[in-house]
Amino acid sequence: MNTASTAGNKIVLGYIIGGLGSCFFSTKSILIKLALIENVDAITTLTWRMIIALPIFILIGYSGYRYRISKGEDIKLSPKAFLQVGAVGSLGYYVASYLDFAGLNYISAQFDRLIMLTYPIFVVLIGVIFLGRKLNAKLILALSLSYFGLVVIFVRDLQIDGQSTITGALLVLAAALAFAVYQVLAKPHIDRIGARLFTSIAMSAAGVLVIGHFLIANDLSDLILPQKSMMIMFAIATISTVLPAYLISTSIGLVGPEPTAVIGNISTIVTIGLAVSVLGEPFTLWHAIGAAMVLLGVISFTQMDKRAKEAAARKMQTPS
Template sequence: MSSDTPRPAAPPHALAGIILALAGAALFATKGIVIKLALIEGIDAVTSLTWRMIVAVPIFVTVGILTWRSKRAAAPAGMPSVLTLPVLLQTLGVGVVGYYLASLLDFSALEYITAQFDRLILLTYPFFVVLFGAVFFRRRVTPPMVLALLVSYAGIAVIFWHDLHIEGDNVLLGAALVFGSAIAYAGYQIMAKPLIDRLGAQLFTSIAMSGAGPAVIAHFLFTHPASDLAVNGAGFVLMLAIGTVSTVLPAYCISGAIGLIGPERTAIIGNVSPVVTVGLAISVLGEAFTAWHALGTALVLGGVWLFARKERPRDRVLEERTA
């Protein structure tokens, strides 16, 4: 075949999946920026997380009900339901881990570290997935995995060392919180995989987020007076944004992308998210971006790229990025 033969265009569904994956990654990248802006308005992390649930959960519940009805109508007569009571309870519990615990730690970390550093640490959660798989399921850890981990964490160490000398112990606390978030989210990913396979990404996400909502609201009521939910005009716009632009829209963009191009390609495309966060942090928040930040960011992204390129286990869990 001649080298001049044009390459076939990507199928329309593949192109749509790529666009959805890019949109989802970019929208998720706005989360840290919105939270930082909310902090400037005097709205703390727990209040922002609570507003996120107040705005997002009714939408997820509505979509979940519609999706469930659609699945029931399409199922052959006599086929047992995929959503049994044990599965429902498991999904609600997994949602508490992923959308309450992991999100609470992440939101809290943003009170102490920059949005770009927070996003870079979160990006390494697949390494914890691999670690848990090795410890609990005896999955093999290969040399390319170890190399990818070392490269990424070298990048985090570069930024951490630089910021520690400027911000002091706040960076240590913030980094510890976001590492806790990454660990919790990795655990969520492992527990979510069989449930996503059974329910589908869209129904799973709707139920899981719905389970986290009451936990977040209970946490808020134990730690804050209800009057703290009263926010000013600018703050209210930010709370609407954290619930819709940074949560609902990207969640369903990612679900749609998974259905069109698969979880692995969706996850790899999602690695553009830190780049978007860095750009927004610099342009919107005025965060510093020195040569040390550039080096650290390059190392983290390089390590994640090596991980995605060298190791593609069939059962890798990278479907959702909604923490």
């Protein structure tokens, strides 16, 4: 198998993993809405999420570390590097998560997911402004198509929900920005220490901050929840946190933050389907048109990105 073919397979695998991670992650807003219906507030939900998920992250991270050591890899993780990974993880899974959870108090699950999907715009802009990356006309067109679809749904939902949604929208928009910065900062750390170890350290650091936040703001008795609420907490911790965290980190390692961010748009379809069927949220013709535009934009982007990277691999393989 030549280098170009191997690169192509790696890209396809990265897209599949990123798509799966985004689909699992898209269940989060639905489950949080169900928790809110059960009168469980944002910080309590976030705390239970981390209490359940943290041991899993630590176990998987330790096994990943031992595996890489057994392969003879020299993993250099100084105290400074450890703190850097923890800080990046706290930004993505404490700051962004708390803002997102809080925003869901004010807006629908569909609206929340659509706003969170603006984070690829921030990822791309960060790359262009700070990392010297370039956008070609076709890529801009694909992104524009995808995000114009988001605007169509956004305008319709704003009409349905009213002006009171502005507070929630601003909270979730801030969450999207925080998550975009996290994705950009995560890439070099993932390349150096691997997705499993990175995600374990990052999520563990975020978990410590979340639990500390809860202990300051709440009483321990607030963690005592009915059985139905605990089932929702378990689902949020595993289906919406552990699985997507490792899948998305792996995708970033394979194809980079921008493609991973953009392929995440496809989870719009999953969120809309769950919001309509589980939460009974409205779905109109405008939602259908917008979702179709998002999907077409994502497919166009992934195909162009895949061809560009395969061409680059072939160019490197060709003798000068």
